[in-house]
Amino acid sequence: MVTAQGQVPPVVQLPVGRLRGALEGGVSVFRGVPYAEPPVAGLRWRPAQPHAGWSGTRDATVDGPSAPQMYVEGGDPVLGGHGSPPFDDDCLTLTVWTPSADDAARPVLVWIHGGGFVSGSGSLPNYSGETFARNGDVVVVSINYRIGPLGYLYFGAEGGGAERGQGGAAVGAGNYWLTDQVTALRWVRDNIARFGGDPDRVTVAGQSGGAVSTAALAGHSDAQGLFRRVILQSPPFGLRIPTPAEYLPRTAAYLEISGVKDVGELRALPWPRLIEAAGGLFGQTMRWGYWPAPFLPVRDGVTMSRHPAQTLLHGAAADIDVMIGWTREEANFGFALDEGHGTAAKEQVIERIAETFPDGAAEVYAAYERTRPGARPVDVLMDLISDELFRVPAVELAEARAELGRPVWAYQFDFQAPAYDGRLAAAHCLELPFVFDNFDKWSHAPLVAGIDPAVRNGLAHAMHRAWISFVRTGDPNHPDLPTWGRYEVPSRVTMRFDSVTAAVGDPAGHSRLLHQRVPR
Template sequence: MAAGRAWWRTVETERGRVCGEPAPVAEGDVDAPPVAAFRGIPYAASPVGALRFAPPRPHEGWSGVRDAARPGPAVPQGPSRLECVMGRRAVDWSEDDCLTLNVWSPAGAAGAGRPVLVWFHGGGFSSGSGGWDWYDGTRLAALGDVVVVTANYRLGPLGYLYLPESGVGNLGLRDQAAVLRWVRDNIAAFGGDPAGVTVGGQSAGAYAALALAVAPETRGMVRRVIAQSGPWGLPPQEPDAAAGSAAAFLDLLGLPGKAVGGAREAEVLRELRALPAERLLAAYARLSADRARPGRIAPPMYPVLGGALLPTPPRQAVAEGALGGAGLLIGTVRDEMTAFVAFDERARAFTRDDVLRIMREDARDTFRGGDRDAAACAYDDLARLRPDASHAELLTEAATGWLFRDGVTRIAEQRAAQGTPAYVYRFDRGPDGDDGTLGATHCAELPFLFGTFDAYPDSPMLGRPGTDARRLARAFGGAFAAFTATGTPNGPGLADWRPYCGGPAPEVMYFG
């Protein structure tokens, strides 16, 4: 036993040794071996100075043994727009040493070759951290006897500013690709199998996971995909739109926005690297506020179409067969858009015309008119089904469809037609005592995936979980862990979950 313990306490990576710590699973919750946690491991150099707005570079390494008992700082960011749903939390961020990852590995002999889940947090490409206790991988690792990895990646303007002449773009996505490379090169030392990697995530993290799974540069490192509440109705930013957002951002900073793509772009980039991160975040917050509107989830800056990691929109790439034989588990929560609309005072004053305008502007591909006003027809059909619903509630239901649910259905149908059916779920559990305001809102499944109820002490989306909630967490997290381990979300003690094959009664697993 002593030799085994010594192995999982100190591990050799390519850049140096790290020392983790035991991560106890709640007594009686999971019958599995103990888990070791290694937190705050650098996977790239600090993105500071000349490396701000640069692709991730290899970390210089360290001598001796690095203490990996605590996560690294979050990347620079402002408050989450979903604090009113998930609960507030202090964000301890720093540019220095922020590109880190965390590994949870069941104790055992080196070279055990366990399956690996690399999971990316959401946050609208603007907030979040893989080191937060929300995403502690201890219980998930124990449930499936798998290795779990979470990571930070650059967000907001530091991750998605677009300056094409200087090669600046999709830096957050490039960071995530660097995480996959680190896993390929190092995870065997933690007992993981580099050839058995599932890449997963929620919301923005799901969007990135699918993009990495179909990109020519990274798809060879991915065996399976987990995609939770991906905003599939949000296409990647077109380069012209991304350049417009960059110009508006530079104008707010007092820099020449017209320099984007022009001769002065390199000079502007030097000035951006010299500014305090706080100024960049303040300007981005102003830009976000200027563009905010109920029902709009797109931030000013997010992944831009083009380059090695996003040459094709992920949904199109799936339709063209780029996912190959990779397994896919994909789904939504029932009431995705309540998180973005329910507490917005402006939405409560919406009229039918306000909702139709949003539908026509933000979902043009869904509501193509032809000889009929497709948006109006869809709205009126929904209003007949829900005669007591307000205009904001009808917008919430419609947007849940075009932004989240419809994309899941189309992707699942494509995979079925390609002969590799996906596993599809819907999470329906809302907080106890909810009057319908939230329901099963965006992010509601996260505490159940990781079993981290105590990390959400004041979360409206969770409420006060009891015995039934903990039983649901075991079923939900257990299915995801089983999929990571075997490619199917089935196993001892789990419900029979059949793959989605389409037809009049397509197979969807409901949780809640």
């Protein structure tokens, strides 16, 4: 077969079938590749099962459906949307970008999208692996996995059993999203060499909820040895990960909203009804001054035994190379444009602070106020949320890794978005187009509007190349970047990415010291 442009499409023979991809931007791309059986009907809320394969040659030029999620035509005022149709619960596919489907044994980057556990897709143009494949000579895999109620509901004894359970599964397992991701990593181990990748040189990277996934995989017994490096971008490690007893009331509320009695009846509902009910759970679980998270991972004792923030400190996971970072104003993403928070009074913010700091909330408010002259109450609130949900837990992981003598590289993204008169500042997600160096794929996002192209291009080059270096060597340093030392105590070297990028000492020191008084 020859395309209209006279090109021969790339073809790969896998153990489960043959794939025909496409040439895009100078790299070979294979889209909509199934890595697990469709999680529909009786497999809904069951652990992922490897795909049985297909006969003949499968067309791999079109993305598979994204996982079902809430969708608003026209998108949101920050990202302009984070998931687009088509949606379907038959969504367990992945995309591969490779310089060539040969035997070159290149490093592999596996990308896990974020989205607050309720939105996103690995096949979004934002997350195209084309730039990494072309500029870094690496193979990139981006996955779709179950999110929202289909991935994160937990049913306890009623549920689908443990991940090991291709038969007598243990009672009480959950985290179906995690079984999807483990199955995808096994697919990478078994197949990536046919795409020119090295299964022994895999880096898993994720942002936000995807970073939580990445850390959870590091501690999963069935994922041991499947990757050697992780990149954790803005992990919300400050989230409380509930126990089964803490999660089941949330499941009961969801069942009530759905109008069914148990998981059996829930399996009979079409997925649009499930997503509609998810909106009701949002309403029941939202709290003023907190990032909304109606669906969460669960420490079920089968697929997850400890908080993901702790996994990289124990066992074989302690030997994994780690890069971790955060944006300076993470919480501005969710709160800077919200009138209900923007008009908050000082007393209201102090009351919210008191929920984290029962003693001395007014003093904590004053401490935050001193770091930001002219701060409004909402600015203090956003700094508090950024610290307790993102920055401080990330620093604590870096501190703990450093104390163990394990490799960890830390960064802080400080570049300020000019959008909305600067109100978003260095918000959650802003580093993503710089990391992927693909601003042409982000033109729909208000977040990136008005950025000076010269500054944008220089910073994107520095970050993109640092990520490539880390994927290839486990060290983010490269000739176009200031020397980036490992995070160690007491130096606490952290790379500050901004219009002028530099390695600095302990940029999160104020937050780190302030939050040491909070019991964890």
